[in-house]
Amino acid sequence: MFGREGRGAFSRALDAKRARKRFAGEEIAPAAVLSGEGLAAEAASKDARESAEDFVVCEICPHACRLRESQRGRCKARAAHGGRVVDENYGRITSIALDPIEKKPLARFRPGSKILSVGSYGCNLSCPFCQNASIAAVGADASSWREVSPEELVTEAVRARARGNIGIAFTYNEPLVGFEFVRDTARLAHEAGLVNVLVTNGMVNPGSLAELLPFVDAANVDLKGFGQDFYDFVGGDFEAVRATIQAMAARETCHVEVTTLIVPGMNDSEEEINALSAWLASLDPEIPYHVSRFFPCHRLTDRGPTPVRTVYRLADVARRHLRHVHTGNC
Numbered sequence: 001m002f003g004r005e006g007r008g009a010f011s012r013a014l015d016a017k018r019a020r021k022r023f024a025g026e027e028i029a030p031a032a033v034l035s036g037e038g039l040a041a042e043a044a045s046k047d048a049r050e051s052a053e054d055f056v057v058c059e060i061c062p063h064a065c066r067l068r069e070s071q072r073g074r075c076k077a078r079a080a081h082g083g084r085v086v087d088e089n090y091g092r093i094t095s096i097a098l099d100p101i102e103k104k105p106l107a108r109f110r111p112g113s114k115i116l117s118v119g120s121y122g123c124n125l126s127c128p129f130c131q132n133a134s135i136a137a138v139g140a141d142a143s144s145w146r147e148v149s150p151e152e153l154v155t156e157a158v159r160a161r162a163r164g165n166i167g168i169a170f171t172y173n174e175p176l177v178g179f180e181f182v183r184d185t186a187r188l189a190h191e192a193g194l195v196n197v198l199v200t201n202g203m204v205n206p207g208s209l210a211e212l213l214p215f216v217d218a219a220n221v222d223l224k225g226f227g228q229d230f231y232d233f234v235g236g237d238f239e240a241v242r243a244t245i246q247a248m249a250a251r252e253t254c255h256v257e258v259t260t261l262i263v264p265g266m267n268d269s270e271e272e273i274n275a276l277s278a279w280l281a282s283l284d285p286e287i288p289y290h291v292s293r294f295f296p297c298h299r300l301t302d303r304g305p306t307p308v309r310t311v312y313r314l315a316d317v318a319r320r321h322l323r324h325v326h327t328g329n330c
């Protein structure tokens with residue numbers, strides 16, 4: 001999957017992954033690290049004899065962070081308090097704007113309308129090319145936020161109807177690490193006759209997703225690459241993301257669109273986009289698909305922007321399988 005240019009980055013990613021595992025033992029002790037060989041090593045140490053009650057496990061996403069009291073998870077948004085894991089970023093809004101719905105991007109859901117878009121901080125992936133790192137890659141201490149209750153946000157969204165607003169989009173950082181706030185607000189928004197939009201990386205466990213889906217009218221899911229090797233690079237779980245897209249596509253009341261950011265030398269081969277779009281078409285060939293152009297940012301500055309002709313060529317590849325393919329950032 002990785003071209004010549006991307007191999008260095010990929011091996012750096014593997015090193016980073018190993019380092020994360022070492023580091024994770026001290027900081028968040030994800031369940032995966034405490035299995036197999038890791039478990040045997042841990043069991044030999046005195047610390048590992050702490051009883052299971054010393055930890056609580058977050059069930060929101062596949063990282064399954066095991067947290068001691070007051071410890072934060074990998075996403076920097078959730079933490080253990082009072083013997084359970086809660087979204088510390090509940091109601092903490094870092095960004096809010098009334099955006100055209102096409103900017104989410106959603107090309108085929110209520111075109112021409114606007115949506116009140118809100119974000120908090122934190123994310124359960126660690127993409128080196130994150131375009132919103134100033135809020136997504138940080139926790140409470142490194143971001144500036146104001147507190148807004150679900151009721152206040154819905155009131156603001158209803159007021160914005162006069163300016164063309166149709167609802168609330170949970171976006172900018174990864175909304176599902178703030179699961180409880182999204183759920184509580186989305187429920188109230190529905191009661192007020194508003195729609196709810198999720199812009200998500202799709203890294204969520206099926207149980208949490210099932211609880212939220214009745215309130216989700218539309219979603220754009222990032223499908224960052226088509227294989228676990230790319231998801232190793234960004235610290236995620238490929239199958240979990242596929243399962244999210246599949247569940248959304250199967251749900252009649254949820255309109256779903258998918259986006260891939262094309263990073264030169266990493267996920268820009270015709271084979272990868274061909275396989276990805278063929279899989280999407282196997283769910284539904286009507287799923288709108290966005291092929292988006294990368295610009296150097298955050299920790300990935302060793303290469304230039306994706307050539308526009310590459311984005312157009314890969315969009316044509318996707319059109320072999322899908323009826324609605326859009327290009328972005330070109």
Ligand code: SF4
Nearest residue numbers: 058061064065073075
């Ligand atoms: S949502 Fe956050 S705390 Fe929960 S498992 Fe995922 S990364 Fe860990």
